Amino acid sequence: xxxxxxxxxxxxxxxxxxxxxxxxxxxxxxxxxxxxxxxxxxxxxxxxxxxxxxxxxxxxxxxxxxxxxxxxxxxxxxxxxxxxxxxxxxxxxxxxxxxxxxxxxxxxxxxxxxxxxxxxxxxxxxxxxxxxxxxxxxxxxxxxxxxxxxxxxxxxxxxxxxxxxxxxxxxxxxxxxxxxxxxxxxxxxxxxxxxxxxxxxxxxxxxxxxxxxxxxxxxxxxxxxxxxxxxxxxxxxxxxxxxxxxxxxxxxxxxxxxxxxxxxxxxxxxxxxxxxxxxxxxxxxxxxxxxxxxxxxxxxxxxxxxxxxx
Amino acid sequence: xxxxxxxxxxxxxxxxxxxxxxxxxxxxxxxxxxxxxxxxxxxxxxxxxxxxxxxxxxxxxxxxxxxxxxxxxxxxxxxxxxxxxxxxxxxxxxxxxxxxxxxxxxxxxxxxxxxxxxxxxxxxxxxxxxxxxxxxxxxxxxxxxxxxxxxxxxxxxxxxxxxxxxxxxxxxxxxxxxxxxxxxxxxxxxxxxxxxxxxxxxxxxxxxxxxxxxxxxxxxxxxxxxxxxxxxxxxxxxxxxxxxxxxxxxxxxxxxxxxxxxxxxxxxxxxxxxxxxxxxxxxxxxxxxxxxxxxxxxxxxxxxxxxxxxxxxxxxxxxxxxxxxxxxxxxxxxxxxxxxxxxx
Ligand code: SF4
Ligand code: SF4
Ligand code: SF4
Ligand code: SF4
Ligand code: SF4
Numbered sequence: 053x054x055x056x057x058x059x060x061x062x063x064x065x066x067x068x069x070x071x072x073x074x075x076x077x078x079x080x081x082x083x084x085x086x087x088x089x090x091x092x093x094x095x096x097x098x099x100x101x102x103x104x105x106x107x108x109x110x111x112x113x114x115x116x117x118x119x120x121x122x123x124x125x126x127x128x129x130x131x132x133x134x135x136x137x138x139x140x141x142x143x144x145x146x147x148x149x150x151x152x153x154x155x156x157x158x159x160x161x162x163x164x165x166x167x168x169x170x171x172x173x174x175x176x177x178x179x180x181x182x183x184x185x186x187x188x189x190x191x192x193x194x195x196x197x198x199x200x201x202x203x204x205x206x207x208x209x210x211x212x213x214x215x216x217x218x219x220x221x222x223x224x225x226x227x228x229x230x231x232x233x234x235x236x237x238x239x240x241x242x243x244x245x246x247x248x249x250x251x252x253x254x255x256x257x258x259x260x261x262x263x264x265x266x267x268x269x270x271x272x273x274x275x276x277x278x279x280x281x282x283x284x285x286x287x288x289x290x291x292x293x294x295x296x297x298x299x300x301x302x303x304x305x306x307x308x309x310x311x312x313x314x315x316x317x318x319x320x321x322x323x324x325x326x327x328x329x330x331x332x333x334x335x336x337x338x339x340x341x342x343x344x345x346x347x348x349x350x351x352x353x354x355x356x357x358x359x360x361x362x
Numbered sequence: 363x364x365x366x367x368x369x370x371x372x373x374x375x376x377x378x379x380x381x382x383x384x385x386x387x388x389x390x391x392x393x394x395x396x397x398x399x400x401x402x403x404x405x406x407x408x409x410x411x412x413x414x415x416x417x418x419x420x421x422x423x424x425x426x427x428x429x430x431x432x433x434x435x436x437x438x439x440x441x442x443x444x445x446x447x448x449x450x451x452x453x454x455x456x457x458x459x460x461x462x463x464x465x466x467x468x469x470x471x472x473x474x475x476x477x478x479x480x481x482x483x484x485x486x487x488x489x490x491x492x493x494x495x496x497x498x499x500x501x502x503x504x505x506x507x508x509x510x511x512x513x514x515x516x517x518x519x520x521x522x523x524x525x526x527x528x529x530x531x532x533x534x535x536x537x538x539x540x541x542x543x544x545x546x547x548x549x550x551x552x553x554x555x556x557x558x559x560x561x562x563x564x565x566x567x568x569x570x571x572x573x574x575x576x577x578x579x580x581x582x583x584x585x586x587x588x589x590x591x592x593x594x595x596x597x598x599x600x601x602x603x604x605x606x607x608x609x610x611x612x613x614x615x616x617x618x619x620x621x622x623x624x625x626x627x628x629x630x631x632x633x634x635x636x637x638x639x640x641x642x643x644x645x646x647x648x649x650x651x652x653x654x655x656x657x658x659x660x661x662x663x664x665x666x667x668x669x670x671x672x673x674x675x676x677x678x679x680x681x682x683x684x685x686x687x688x689x690x691x692x693x694x695x696x697x698x699x700x701x702x703x704x705x706x
């Protein structure tokens with residue numbers, strides 16, 4: 053088997069040495085036992101901190117906006133879609149980034165492991181579809197992120213270098229969660245969401261982690277006037293989410309980071325999926341899948357069959 | 363000190379009785395998470411098998427949103443009205459972990475210092491704290507490194523889970539009074555030994571993750587050091603770590619418009635937000651992201667110890683457990699400490 057981590061390190065060393073990039077954004081751990089975290093490598097000597105393992109979950113795409121100059125970035129299939137989106141929106145230039153794309157076999161959701169995997173993480177092994185968790189065999193599907201179960205683009209659509217063996221798109225079987233919600237009437241749906249929004253602490257992690265929530269002035273933060281109050285009254289929290297999701301509609305690539313970042317474990321990807329479906333049905337558009345695309349809500353077509361816009 | 367035991371299945375009954383005189387907050391299951399919730403008008407079962415609640419029960423005394431007063435337009439101007447505060451019964455927190463109890467001591471000092479915060483003090487008045495020893499501390503717990511312990515707490519009662527039986531020590535007069543309930547039986551020698559054993563097992567499982575010696579001094583010297591930007595680089599400046607922290611107590615006061623008028627509200631605030639220090643002029647003394655992380659550390663390990671004699675961290679580990687970018691306060695603190703050493 054090819055060792056992705058070794059290959060990544062070698063490539064990172066080369067890129068930094070030849071000054072092809074001045075920073076490499078990747079995953080790193082100080083100790084072998086730690087969960088990988090986003091790291092910024094600027095010198096060759098630090099490359100050995102770079103890791104790749106089935107816990108590398110963060111979408112590093114957003115950090116592209118934090119750096120200047122030539123940037124190297126490690127990106128999984130899903131993360132690459134958000135990078136394409138950012139290029140489409142002219143937030144970054146394709147020629148300024150070097151994408152180290154990973155053909156991703158799926159990532160393990162530590163929330164699904166017994167005790168968050170604290171005791172067993174270090175002794176975890178993955179062979180094909182079986183994961184050994186502290187001596188116990190588990191199917192990969194039981195412990196991976198929900199988004200990985202239905203990932204359509206596990207192999208990066210766009211990359212400068214690719215690592216790992218080709219991974220095929222996984223089957224679409226998550227439609228159920230959306231159709232269940234769709235079959236509810238408005239009152240039932242409101243009840244479903246209110247029961248969840250009630251738990252929201254408005255920590256903004258879902259916004260800050262989202263690659264597309266990059267506005268320097270966000271309406272949710274405005275104070276004069278405060279369009280959305282800081283109050284955790286349900287009416288304010290509903291509005292908070294409605295605004296955020298409407299602002300990422302047609303851009304959101306289902307990287308799932310909002311849901312993962314949410315400390316209160318709100319099922320935000322259910323909204324993501326609804327939006328994705330609407331955008332597909334209404335505009336036949338799939339965000340972040342081609343560099344040539346113009347973001348769907350930034351397009352204007354004189355031939356538009358809807359006449360309200362003319 | 364009164365020492366009693368209560369059998370596990372009697373706990374629900376006990377809580378029901380306590381509910382007659384107190385508003386009881388206890389850990390309950392909510393879609394796989396453990397949260398403290400009021401048992402009033404709730405049919406949820408209390409859980410005792412939990413490591414720690416996702417969210418500290420600080421909101422019992424310091425809710426995320428508190429209405430100070432409401433105002434409304436009238437024919438001859440504006441009328442304001444104090445928010446209705448119905449405090450029917452004193453609050454009781456059941457099975458709160460020792461670290462979270464320690465955090466309440468800081469709250470007490472903060473909210474009854476130069477300014478007496480009546481909203482906090484009213485809720486805190488006559489409240490009862492029943493703590494629960496951590497038999498199995500989590501990997502992320504580090505209470506013993508910040509002067510705490512998984513087995514002691516300044517509570518009214520402290521419980522130790524012994525399986526079928528729960529050991530209960532009454533530490534205050536009000537606590538002992540509760541132990542007079544018929545559900546409690548006198549603890550025999552056997553249970554006392556078991557309790558001791560459980561305590562030393564829990565204490566033995568804790569490691570010292572950093573040395574608090576002269577911490578305020580060391581932190582104080584680090585303000586101008588160049589590493590802040592580097593070590594806080596991956597932080598995205600959300601408010602998770604501060605909102606879920608049992609000791610974080612910063613709040614904001616704003617107005618919110620409602621139909622026909624509005625409310626003046628007090629809501630949790632976070633030093634990780636750029637708005638936290640934004641001046642009306644547009645100037646922001648903490649405009650840089652790293653300066654907010656530095657502030658968080660300084661407040662917890664320098665300003666609070668200097669001003670109130672208490673650390674602003676009780677080692678609950680929530681911030682590092684829930685941070686979406688894996689920021690670990692233990693790691694950062696250790697960097698600051700070791701950088702200080704290399705200097706000398
Ligand atoms: S991350 Fe979760 S708790 Fe935080 S604001 Fe978003 S939905 Fe609410
Ligand atoms: S809304 Fe959520 S899933 Fe969509 S791009 Fe943003 S973080 Fe990713
Ligand atoms: S340390 Fe983590 S939880 Fe805190 S603001 Fe930064 S990213 Fe959010
Ligand atoms: S700083 Fe972190 S570990 Fe310390 S008390 Fe707050 S949440 Fe807990
Ligand atoms: S930090 Fe200590 S007191 Fe808090 S939950 Fe962990 S072991 Fe218990």
